[in-house]
Amino acid sequence: MRIDIQRKSFGGSDVLGRLRLDIRRGQRIAVLGPSGVGKSTLLRIIAGLDRDFPGSVGGDERLSVVFQEPTLLPWRRALDNITIPTGCDLALASDLLKRVGLQDQLDRFPRQMSLGQQRRLSLARAFAARPDILLMDEPFASLDPDTATRMIDLTGDLLDHSGAGLILVTHEAREPVRLAARPLLLRGDPATLHEDGQTI
Numbered sequence: 717m718r719i720d721i722q723r724k725s726f727g728g729s730d731v732l733g734r735l736r737l738d739i740r741r742g743q744r745i746a747v748l749g750p751s752g753v754g755k756s757t758l759l760r761i762i763a764g765l766d767r768d769f770p771g772s773v774g775g776d777e778r779l780s781v782v783f784q785e786p787t788l789l790p791w792r793r794a795l796d797n798i799t800i801p802t803g804c805d806l807a808l809a810s811d812l813l814k815r816v817g818l819q820d821q822l823d824r825f826p827r828q829m830s831l832g833q834q835r836r837l838s839l840a841r842a843f844a845a846r847p848d849i850l851l852m853d854e855p856f857a858s859l860d861p862d863t864a865t866r867m868i869d870l871t872g873d874l875l876d877h878s879g880a881g882l883i884l885v886t887h888e889a890r891e892p893v894r895l896a897a898r899p900l901l902l903r904g905d906p907a908t909l910h911e912d913g914q915t916i
């Protein structure tokens with residue numbers, strides 16, 4: 717997909733400047749930057765959730781988004797949380813639940829699961845949509861360090877297995893290293909993308 721943003725402003729002030737980025741299935745990118753620089757704004761634009769900007773986001777890749785807070789259906793059990801929103805078949809849903817270690821939790825409601833389990837369920841659901849590119853907004857924040865590391869490695873395994881690409885938004889430099897993602901720095905006011913100290 718091709719992302720070409722001329723700028724993005726809120727109330728007349730520019731948060732993002734000119735940003736151009738190409739990403740294909742199988743490629744992994746991490747957007748790093750301090751709080752408030754515009755990382756979530758950029759990801760929402762890439763996800764098609766914000767179209768109020770001059771420029772374009774195009775391509776026929778299938779996208780799937782994982783937010784920091786699990787956005788699960790509270791009145792549906794774990795298995796249904798995978799099959800209903802994505803329309804995937806039971807075989808794929810069961811396989812993914814096994815891969816994320818929730819094979820014993822198929823009948824649980826989200827409120828009966830820990831935060832880490834809910835995050836893994838959200839991850840399984842994201843892959844059940846068979847994305848070409850997975851978009852993740854700080855998905856490992858506010859987990860204890862061991863759980864975060866397990867979740868990062870699980871994400872890497874699922875990306876390897878599915879062949880999906882990744883755009884990860886984070887402020888943790890270790891995450892792109894562990895996920896073998898190309899690190900891009902979002903900085904400046906308005907913010908632009910930088911790689912190895914150069915604007916891209």
Ligand SMILES: Nc1ncnc2c1ncn2[C@@H]1O[C@H](COP(=O)(O)OP(=O)(O)OP(=O)(O)O)[C@@H](O)[C@H]1O
Pocket residue numbers: 726727731749750751752753754755756757758887
């Ligand atoms: N809907 C909105 N209306 C007005 N301003 C907004 C809106 N959404 C974001 N902003 C502003 O745009 C800037 C970038 O916000 P954004 O959430 O994209 O930053 P971020 O890099 O993701 O931060 P964090 O790491 O803290 O999540 C901030 O100054 C924020 O206040």
